[in-house]
Amino acid sequence: MSAPFLLHEHPLRQRLNNELHARPPMPLAGPAQISYLAMLHEGHSAAEEEAHLHQLCDRLGLPFCPMVDGDHWVMEAGDLRLKWERHTEFSGYTFFRNCPGGVPEFGSALEAFPATWWQAIPGQVMVATHVDFISIRQKDPAPLLAELLQSGATVAASQVAEGAAWVISDFRIQAGFSRFTVIDSHLRPRQAGRTIQRLLEIETYRMMALLAFPVAKEVGRLLGKVEAEVAELMTRMGEARTPEDERLLLADLTRLAAQVEQSQTRTSFRFGAAEAYYRLVQQRIEELREIRLDGFSPIREFMDRRLAPAINTCLSAARRQNDASTRIARKSALLRTRVDIELERQNQELLVQMNRRASLQLRLQETVEGLSVVVLTYYGSQLVNYLAKGSKDWHHISSDVITAISIPVIAGLVAWGTRRMRRKLALHEAG
Known part of the structure; x- marks a missing residue:
């Protein structure tokens, strides 16, 4: 029998250790439908979301409702399961419906839950997607891929988990949802759960990263005006002849510096988050271990071609903003030096007169x-x-x-x- 633990324990030890096991993937033992909602929860507290989750237990007539463990919660009701996760900016709701008889051709897991409940989830929808997890015995991927090739549709498709499954998606929103088809060849239950979770995270993180794209366009327009005005001020600086001219120039440069600084303060989090989300997208794609299919772009190539340019635009806007701030600060310092030298000359003249x-x-x-x-x-x-x-x-x-x-x-x-x-x-x- 082991001795009791008597050392003085740090109050965060258990919580930090549990982070290693937080948000585990849900194992999938057979065909299933999965629906996923990512809700931006700005203005809504975790307590509101927990209360709404408990309402679902009452709607489904569950005799008990599992307790929320930190930012993670799982409910099981027969063939239905719901996993809730709260992140920094959004909350994820993953709905599972086991389909022992095979995934129906139409429908989704979300339809098995009370519509009035999931339509009232706190927050704004950022990501909504359906996943059909199908056995290879139910649908052969070869005819489906051939049909997609013949149609000429823009689709990303590849084998994942070193050939254990096929993933197909066009990443388009139709009727409010994007859609993935995952055809299982020989995935193990937990491996299948990890694959589905990675796909949902790729979809979520790419959308969250793109939140910075409109901000980057707005910053680009602002920087265009600022840079043009800075160029004009530099011309005026070369033509300045009196201390009053230099003081007016310094006031204009200070105003521009304040504008850029305000823009940096407002956008730094968004640009930093975009970079972090994009790294997570790349990491999740790497974990899929894709194998290219003839005639189709794998998810990595699809994202490199469609997502990477937008993220590069965001990162370029952030760098350009920092550079503009540095240039304005440098020019302001130069002008202040000129003003200080002129003031010192005037002070010397005053001292001579004194x-x-x-x-x-x-x-x-x-x-x-x-x-x-x-x-x-x-x-x-x-x-x-x-x-x-x-x-x-x-x-x-x-x-x-x-x-x-x-x-x-x-x-x-x-x-x-x-x-x-x-x-x-x-x-x-x-x-």
């Missing part, structure tokens, strides 16, 4: 200081004169003589005091 004014003020100050010495000497000598006249009884020297003698003394003291004060102020400013 220095000139400071020198003029210093000379005026020195002149005023000289006049101040004269004025202070005059008033000081007058005070001495008043004092001499008031004390003439104490001495025999004339007051005029005393005043004349005091004038150089007062002038020297005032000049010395003024210089000392200026020196202290200079030391204070330097400190």
Whole structure:
């Protein structure tokens, strides 16, 4: 008996491990009809979808309804099965109907479920497809392929799983649904389930990838206008002569940069998602392990010819958008440098003028200081004169003589005091 697990477990360990086993393919043991809906669930929560799934159990009279396990749910009711998967942008509903007596020539698995229920599934239909999974004993692929060749219809057909089955589809929407025919030669049940799941994922991911195509066209029109305006601004930049011209140019470049940045913010997710979905399409096609049939394009070639150009357009628009943003930023930086240089030149001129004014003020100050010495000497000598006249009884020297003698003394003291004060102020400013 094994010992109990006592180590401290990370809270996400079980959930991350279960991701390895999430969304397993449904095994197919015999002929069956499969219908698939991919619903864009923007504005609809997982709780709404779960409640709608429980309504189906009530409609079919099931005694119990399986619990939703994360983003995956499976219901079985006799020959009917339903698998629900919730992804980032869409939810997938795969309807199965086992046909022990062989797949009927008309009809679909969806018809076996309540129409009022599946017509009310939350979201908008992005993908709707039917798959007829037929045994080779029911339909020989050779006459069917010969008939398709003779009709001249554009059809993708190939052997998959290293020759264990044939897949035929024109990838066209008729009566709201595209359609696949899978003729089984010797697929094992789980192998058959994986093959059907890959086909449905190819159909889903190619449509999700193409959501970016209209966005790419819109971005292309915007970039055409932006690039033409940038070229015109570059001409104006070469002709700019005044700082005002350069400031106007910089304002226009900033406006264009804001437009491109806004477009990038709005479209970056869509273009990134398109690239990711396209890689998934290529991966699922690779997993089919196709073998070419004479006269028919395999699914890989069909997608390379029809889907790849649209995806390349999207990726090219994304690169072109990034390049436009980089070019505008580079030109804005160049123009800002020119504006900054002009501002520095103007600042230098202002500093020269300020220095000139400071020198003029210093000379005026020195002149005023000289006049101040004269004025202070005059008033000081007058005070001495008043004092001499008031004390003439104490001495025999004339007051005029005393005043004349005091004038150089007062002038020297005032000049010395003024210089000392200026020196202290200079030391204070330097400190």
